[in-house]
Every structure is written in structure tokens, then in C-alpha cells.
Amino acid sequence: MLNTLRDITQSVASAHTLELALESLVSQTKAAMETECCSIYILEQQQLVLSATDGLEKAAVGRVKMPLSEGLVGLVAQREEAINLADAHLHPRFKLFPEANEDEYRAFLAAPIIYQKQLLGVIVVQQAKARQFNEGEEAFLMTLAAQLAMAIRGLKRRAEVHSLDHQVLFTGTSASTGVAIAHALVIGGEISLEQPEACATDLDFEVNRLRQAMARSRDALSTLAQKFENDHDDELSSIFTSLQSLLEDASLGGEYQREVLSGWSAETAVSRVSLRYVAQFETMEDTYLRERASDIRDLGQRVLRQLIEPGRMMLDPDKPVILVTREADTSMLAEFPRQKLAGIVTEAGGVNSHAAILARALGVPAIMGVEQVLQANLDKQLLVLNASRGMLMVSPSPTVVDEYRNLISAQKALDRQYAExxxxxxxxxxxxxxxxxxxxGLMSGVATEIADGADGIGLYRTEIPFMLQQRFPSESEQIKVYRSVLQSAAGRPVVMRTLDVGGDKPLPYFPISEENPFLGWRGIRLSLDHPELFLVQLRAMLxxxxxxxxxxxxxxxxxxLDEIDEALLYLDQAFSELRADVNPSLARPPVGVMLEVPALLYQLREVSQRVEFVSVGSNDLTQYLLAVDRNNPRVSSLYDSYHPGVLRALRQALQECRQYKxxxxxxxELAGEPMGALLLVAMGYDELSMNQGSLAKINYLLRRVERSELEQLLALVMQMSNGQDVRELVREYLDTRELSSILG
Known part of the structure; x- marks a missing residue:
């Protein structure tokens, strides 16, 4: 039964259109359940529309429509639960649609298709003989409906996008405010096995491209196989190993190359070979062999991705684009030409992931957690991104585009006002x-950023130079980078954070695979486990x-506290060696710790006996206090730096730090948000560090408020029960001061 569910779901998910998917669904479900009729109704503008059937009159598809208040199908949708009737004709909600020719059917079983609380439609099976469908059949249909929901939602969105007769709206969570109008550049979208047929103009060139793509695919599969082998998951490991073997010259790999040599481009060759073998295997009677068609499809798509997408990030687009991808990492964003990056849209990632932080640092509008946006085939389509409100508009009307162009102009005028x-x-x-x-963290622009009014660098992320290399940077390379940063500050303080990788900041040459990376091997933990790396970095800084x-x-x-002690011992070692061998007048810098793990909040007296300062990392502190993965869009609504518990922890941290001098x-990130900056100043914080894009705005705001008034506001805030009430109260305060436009 599980295999049947998987086959039906995969068939629907791999269909290229909603119509084909639904036709496949009803025929396969009818066969699997051995019924006489299977139909599916899709909800369109509050009406259930017969969208596919195997058993009713085909001409009724698209014609039979009913509001949710009518018929048994409408009752299933209203109740959002399955209905199982031995004789549907006896039910008071039974309604006959003559054009569907369903009067012969008595037995009725239907289940709603729901995706994240949203009703998408209803799937129905029927039989002429009056009988109750058994529990197993009912459970099968309900399970199938639940599994199908995501695929049907994705196909519906794709159909809406490509109908091109109306605007389509996607929603996500704002990660970096602002508005952008540009065409989409999709990275990591669905790769179709059906590629257009193109002849090769240079056979040697195409063969070389193909071999390189297969080599990259082989390496990726080897890594996956090794990972699952290390996890003792032999079954999954063997899947990737078998896919590797298909790339050999004696298997599909050789077939791909021979197809190129017959005159086709690499993409066309992989497509032709894959489709040919998929068709052959799908017609085989043996179940095992028939399932191998999915392996051939998988491998073909992997090789095609390596042919089509590698290097897309290295391209310099003709015009600014909105990057649409599954998950943007910091390396991807750092390498992308800044002047050509108009906006960012991702399916995964949280609003306080480091990619989101980098987007804010670059001043690029971004939204994250936009479900199924990659399935919509948005590449090269015109988009309007309103990141301030978490909206992405596809195929916007000329009127909408004009409205947003005016909005962009108004925002630029405000930015100029702040900058003055x-x-x-x-x-x-x-x-x-x-x-x-x-x-x-990014070297570009540091000197001008410091010159533009900052009191110094409150956080220099040394991991960025590490992430942009293909190996660990040498001591001399690090010295050069750090010296440039220190010189650009022109005597103002520079706080350099030691290497902080792990979590959502991987190094491409030092992969870390963990089930729960945010609670794993990251930050000082990694540095202390690798003193050879830690000492090099400390020596370079000094x-x-x-x-x-x-x-x-x-x-x-x-x-x-032990981690602090151990780190200080390494610093003393590096300092002593350099004073003895390199520079006798070397100065020993002040040392501080990041307060982001809640346990340290209760050891600040002991911390004060070891270091000179504390820097509060509100992002991770919030994550750990609320037990919310800040990278996970499913729980993004629970991640809230304005949660009263978080605000109380921040106030306690300040009070104890002052007590212990x-x-x-x-x-x-809270320090760079207008509301957050106001509350932190109200608590008594007088040192805030933020991204360059927030600097002018926060400076402008603080010059127009009184701290005594903010302290009164804080007293009210601390009585609130949730973060939303806190924000509403602060917004009201800004409204009364005619400063609400600063919220964007």
C-alpha cells in the first residue's frame, strides 16, 4: 500500500500541468482502490469544480460546479473531514448533476484535500453497489489526499502564474525591507527532463561539457553516499552508489556521450537518452524494473542541473534581477554582483538566517519562506517584490508597476533625508x-561605511573571508584583511569576532553535517577543537x-567559563610568542564574549573576572530563549525578538553588566531596527551595532526622541503579554511623534 501511495504521489508531482496530474490521479486511484469511479473537484473562487474524472461523463469536466453549501462534495469541503456513505442517494445533501451521468452510483467516499489549513479540493470514489467503504479504504483515501496536497498546491500556483491573464501573489516573511521591480533569475528551480532539441556546433566542446557535468554529479552522489554510510543508513547509501554506477561508460554515461557524438548538444543528449529509457522501463511488467525508471529520471535531472545551472551566479546579468532560489547562503550573495541584485526570494531560510542578515547589510529587499515558488517557473518573468510587506507579485499590471515605481522614489527621498x-x-x-x-564583514565598502558616520566597527565577522576562499586563509592573508579593516577605522574601535562558522554558515572546504547544527559544533567550540586554526587567527589579528x-x-x-579560560590561554600564547619573536611593543587587546547562550546570562559576575566587555547577540539569544530555529520558516512566526521574555532578558543583561563593571x-539585528533601537535605548544601552543600511535611519530617529519618554514607554512594554502587542504600542508612540514613516 505504501508503494502504491508513493507511485501515485510521484506521478502527480512529476506531471507538467495540473490537468495531466489530475487525470493521472483519478485513473491510478480508481485502479488502486478497485472502484468504478474516481473524481476530483478543485476549489475555484469558492466553487468546487469537477476537474478530472474516471467514471463520470468526461464532458462534465469544467462544467459541473457547486458552492460549498450544496451537494455531498460541498459538505465534505464545509466540514473539512471525510464522508463515507453506503447509499449517497439517501442523504439529504445529495444532489444529482444530470450532465455528469452519476445516477447509477450509490456507495460514496470522499476526503478533503487541505494544505496548511487551506482547502484545495475534494477527492471522491464511488461504486454502483450500495456498500460502506471499509476502514482500510477510507484510511488510504485520506492518506492519499494529505500526501497530494503540496503537489496540487504547487501545480495550481504554476498554472496561475502561466495563465498570464492576472496578477499572482506569493507571500513570505520579510527578511530585509524595501521594494524592487525586476525580472526573475531562478537558481535551483525544477529542471525538466524534456529539453528542446539542439544540434551541437562543436562536438569536442559539448563532450567536454558533458564529462565535466557528469564528474560534478558523480562527486555530489559520492558525498551523499558517504554521508548516509557514515549514518549507517545502508539502504539510502546504496541508492546513491547505484546512481553513480549509472554514470559509467558502460551504462548511461556512455549513452549520453554517444548521443552527443551523433550531433546533439549535451542537454539534448541527456534528455533524449533519459526519456528513451524511462519510456522503456515504465512499460515493463516487473515491478522492480519498472521502478528503475525513477532512477533514470533522477540521474538525468542531476546531470542536466550540472549542465544548465553551474556558473549562473558568476554571470553578470544585463540588468538587475530578483534572485529566486531555494535557500541563499552567504557565499552566494557575497559573490553576486551587488549592482545587479535587486531583490531576493527564497523558499527556505528564516528571517534571521545569516543570508537574511547579509541581505540587510547589502540593503537588498528580501523575503523568505515563500512556499513552492520554485515550482512556478518564474525565470525571466517580471516581478514586483514588496519585501516590507512580505509580498511577491508575478505578472503585475502596468498600473501596479507604476504605483510601486512611485513608492521606490518616495523611499529614496526618505533615505536621502536620513543620510543628511x-x-x-x-x-x-x-x-x-x-x-x-x-x-x-564584506570588505567592499568598509572604508566608506566608516567614513559615513559610524563610531567604529562593533562587529567584524571574520568568517566572511573564510567563506569566500576554497581553503583556510593563511596567516599572512588574514593579516592583510584585518589590517585593511583596522586602518579603515582610522583609530576608532574595531571589534573582531573570531571564526564563527557552523549552523547556517558552512565552509565549502570544511563541511559539517549535524542533525541540529544550531546546537552543535560552531563558534568557539570549533575553534577550541582546532587550536592550529585558532592560533593562526589570533596571531593574524594581533x-x-x-x-x-x-x-x-x-x-x-x-x-x-572553561571555554573563556581556554581561549584566553591560546591568546596569551599567541601574544607571548609574537612579542618575543616579532614585535616587542605589541599591545594586548581587550577581550569580550558574545552573550547569546542563555546560560551565560547567569554567570556574568564570573565573566567580568575574565574579560573586559560583553556584546549581546540578540539573534541567537532570541533563538535559544524561545527554542525556535531561526532558519525554519515553519516556525518563523514564533521567532520574535519583541517577546516580553526576550526583552526582560536583555534588560537583565544590561543591569548585571553595569553591576559588574x-x-x-x-x-x-534588533539594534538596527527602529523599534528595537528605541527599546534598547530605553533600557539604558548606549552602544548599538548594526548593518550599514540601518545606520542613517537609526541616527535620524534617536535625534528626535527623548530617553525619559522611552523609559516610560518601556514600563508599559514590559507589561505586555506578547510581541505583537509590544510592536503595536511602539508603533502608536511613533505615530504620536510623526515618525511612523521610518518603519518602511
Whole structure:
């Protein structure tokens, strides 16, 4: 039964149109359940429309329609539960549609198709003989309906997008505010096995492309096989191993090459060979052999992806594009030409993933968690991205495009207004000086960012240079990068965080595979396990600073006092060696820890005996306090830095740091948000570090408020029961000061 469910679901998911998918669904379900009729009704504009059938009159498809208040199918939709009747004719909601020719059917079983609380349609099976469908049959249909929901939703969205007669709206979660109008560049979308037929103009070139694509596919499959082998999952490991064997010259790999040599392009060759063998295997009677068709399809799509998509990121598009991808990592965004990146849309990833943080640093509008956007085949289509409201519009009307062009112009005017005051210090109306620092990591623009009014660099992410390399950077390479950053600050403080990889920041040459990476081997844990890497980085930082006094070293992901002690021992070792061998006048910089693991919140007295300062990482602190993976769009609504519990933890951290004479700042994303900055200043924080894109806006805002008023606002905020109420209260405050436009 599981195999049958899988086969039906895969068949529907792989169909190229909704119509073909539904036709396949009803015929396969009818055969699997050994019934006389199977039909599916799709909800369209609050009406259930007969969309496919095997057993009713074919001419009725598209013609039979009913509101949810009519008929047994409507009753299933209304109740959102299955209905199983021995004789449907006896039920008071039974309604006969003569054009469907269904009067002979008595037995009736129907289940709703629901995707994330949204009704998509109803699947129905019927028989002429009056009888109750048994529990097994009912369970099968309900399970099938649940499994089909995502595939049908995706196919519906694709059909809507490509009808081109109306605007289609996708929604996600805002990760970086702003508006963009541009055509889509899709990376990692669905690769069709059916490629257009194109002849080769240079056989040697095409053969070489094919071999390189197969080599990359082979490497990827080997990595997957090794991973599952290490996890002792021999069955999954053997699947990827067998796919590797199909790439050999004696198997499909040789067939691909021979097809190219007969005159076809590499893509066409892979497509022709794959489709030919898929068709042969699907007609075989032996179940095992018939299932091998899916292996051939899988392999063909893998090789085609390697042919079609590698290097797309390296292209410099003619015009700015909106990048649409499954999940954007920091390396991908850092390598993309900034002037050509108008916006970012992802299916996966949370609004506080490091890719989202980088998007905000670059000032690029971004939304994340947009379900099934890759299935819609958006490549090269015109999009309007309203990231401030979490909306993506496909095929927008000329009127909508004009409205958003005006909105972009208005936002640019506001940005210019904010920038005019950036060189003025951030001093509240009642005279409190707030120091605004920069979160940095990308080398491009650091010097100009510092020159544009920041009080220094509050967080320099040293992992970015590591992520842009194909190996660990050498000591001399690191010295060069760090010295450039320190010099650009022109004597202002620079807080350099030691290597913080793991979680959602992988190194391509040092992969870490963990079931729960955010609670795993990351930050200082990794550095202490690899002292040979840690010492090189510490030596590079110290040499880059020389005898200047603007360097501060920050330790990430600290969860115990022992980690601080061990890290300080390595720093002492590096410092002593360099003073003895390189520079006798070398200055020992202040050291701090990131407060992001909640346990450290209760050990600040002991922390103060070891280090000079604390930098609060509000992103991870929120994640760990609320037990919410900040990369997971399914629980993104639960990740809330304005949760009263999080705000109380931030206030407690400040109070204890002051009690133990620890300098303290906030370098998390909350500091760069207008509402967050107001609440942090109300608590008493006077050092905030943020992305460059937030600097002018926060400076402008703080120069127009009084901290005494903010303290009164905070007293009310701390009585709120949830983050939404907190935001509403702060928004009301901004409204009364005519500052709400700063929220975007």
C-alpha cells in the first residue's frame, strides 16, 4: 500500500500541468482502490469544480460546479473531514448533476484535500453497489489526499502564474525591507527532463561539457553516499552508489556521450537518452524494473542541473534581477554582483538566517519562506517584490508597476533625508549620547561605511573571508584583511569576532553535517577543537593591530567559563610568542564574549573576572530563549525578538553588566531596527551595532526622541503579554511623534 501511495504521489508531482496530474490521479486511484469511479473537484473562487474524472461523463469536466453549501462534495469541503456513505442517494445533501451521468452510483467516499489549513479540493470514489467503504479504504483515501496536497498546491500556483491573464501573489516573511521591480533569475528551480532539441556546433566542446557535468554529479552522489554510510543508513547509501554506477561508460554515461557524438548538444543528449529509457522501463511488467525508471529520471535531472545551472551566479546579468532560489547562503550573495541584485526570494531560510542578515547589510529587499515558488517557473518573468510587506507579485499590471515605481522614489527621498544627518552624533533630545557602530564583514565598502558616520566597527565577522576562499586563509592573508579593516577605522574601535562558522554558515572546504547544527559544533567550540586554526587567527589579528589600541577581540557562542579560560590561554600564547619573536611593543587587546547562550546570562559576575566587555547577540539569544530555529520558516512566526521574555532578558543583561563593571553593547539585528533601537535605548544601552543600511535611519530617529519618554514607554512594554502587542504600542508612540514613516 505504501508503494502504491508513493507511485501515485510521484506521478502527480512529476506531471507538467495540473490537468495531466489530475487525470493521472483519478485513473491510478480508481485502479488502486478497485472502484468504478474516481473524481476530483478543485476549489475555484469558492466553487468546487469537477476537474478530472474516471467514471463520470468526461464532458462534465469544467462544467459541473457547486458552492460549498450544496451537494455531498460541498459538505465534505464545509466540514473539512471525510464522508463515507453506503447509499449517497439517501442523504439529504445529495444532489444529482444530470450532465455528469452519476445516477447509477450509490456507495460514496470522499476526503478533503487541505494544505496548511487551506482547502484545495475534494477527492471522491464511488461504486454502483450500495456498500460502506471499509476502514482500510477510507484510511488510504485520506492518506492519499494529505500526501497530494503540496503537489496540487504547487501545480495550481504554476498554472496561475502561466495563465498570464492576472496578477499572482506569493507571500513570505520579510527578511530585509524595501521594494524592487525586476525580472526573475531562478537558481535551483525544477529542471525538466524534456529539453528542446539542439544540434551541437562543436562536438569536442559539448563532450567536454558533458564529462565535466557528469564528474560534478558523480562527486555530489559520492558525498551523499558517504554521508548516509557514515549514518549507517545502508539502504539510502546504496541508492546513491547505484546512481553513480549509472554514470559509467558502460551504462548511461556512455549513452549520453554517444548521443552527443551523433550531433546533439549535451542537454539534448541527456534528455533524449533519459526519456528513451524511462519510456522503456515504465512499460515493463516487473515491478522492480519498472521502478528503475525513477532512477533514470533522477540521474538525468542531476546531470542536466550540472549542465544548465553551474556558473549562473558568476554571470553578470544585463540588468538587475530578483534572485529566486531555494535557500541563499552567504557565499552566494557575497559573490553576486551587488549592482545587479535587486531583490531576493527564497523558499527556505528564516528571517534571521545569516543570508537574511547579509541581505540587510547589502540593503537588498528580501523575503523568505515563500512556499513552492520554485515550482512556478518564474525565470525571466517580471516581478514586483514588496519585501516590507512580505509580498511577491508575478505578472503585475502596468498600473501596479507604476504605483510601486512611485513608492521606490518616495523611499529614496526618505533615505536621502536620513543620510543628511548621518555625520551628526546620535544624541537624544534630552542629551543622551548613543554610540552607533557598524556590523561589517564584506570588505567592499568598509572604508566608506566608516567614513559615513559610524563610531567604529562593533562587529567584524571574520568568517566572511573564510567563506569566500576554497581553503583556510593563511596567516599572512588574514593579516592583510584585518589590517585593511583596522586602518579603515582610522583609530576608532574595531571589534573582531573570531571564526564563527557552523549552523547556517558552512565552509565549502570544511563541511559539517549535524542533525541540529544550531546546537552543535560552531563558534568557539570549533575553534577550541582546532587550536592550529585558532592560533593562526589570533596571531593574524594581533599582528594586524601592531601597537595600536583600536582592536578588540570577541569570542562567539560561549556557553561556559572553561571555554573563556581556554581561549584566553591560546591568546596569551599567541601574544607571548609574537612579542618575543616579532614585535616587542605589541599591545594586548581587550577581550569580550558574545552573550547569546542563555546560560551565560547567569554567570556574568564570573565573566567580568575574565574579560573586559560583553556584546549581546540578540539573534541567537532570541533563538535559544524561545527554542525556535531561526532558519525554519515553519516556525518563523514564533521567532520574535519583541517577546516580553526576550526583552526582560536583555534588560537583565544590561543591569548585571553595569553591576559588574562590564562594558556592554548589542550587535544583533534588533539594534538596527527602529523599534528595537528605541527599546534598547530605553533600557539604558548606549552602544548599538548594526548593518550599514540601518545606520542613517537609526541616527535620524534617536535625534528626535527623548530617553525619559522611552523609559516610560518601556514600563508599559514590559507589561505586555506578547510581541505583537509590544510592536503595536511602539508603533502608536511613533505615530504620536510623526515618525511612523521610518518603519518602511
Amino acid at each position: 544627518e548621518l555625520k551628526e552624533p546620535a544624541v537624544t533630545l534630552d542629551g543622551h549620547r548613543i554610540h552607533l557602530y557598524l556590523n561589517a 599582528q594586524a593591530a601592531g601597537d595600536t589600541d583600536n582592536l578588540k577581540i570577541l569570542l562567539p557562542m560561549v556557553s561556559s 562590564l562594558d556592554v553593547s548589542v550587535c544583533g
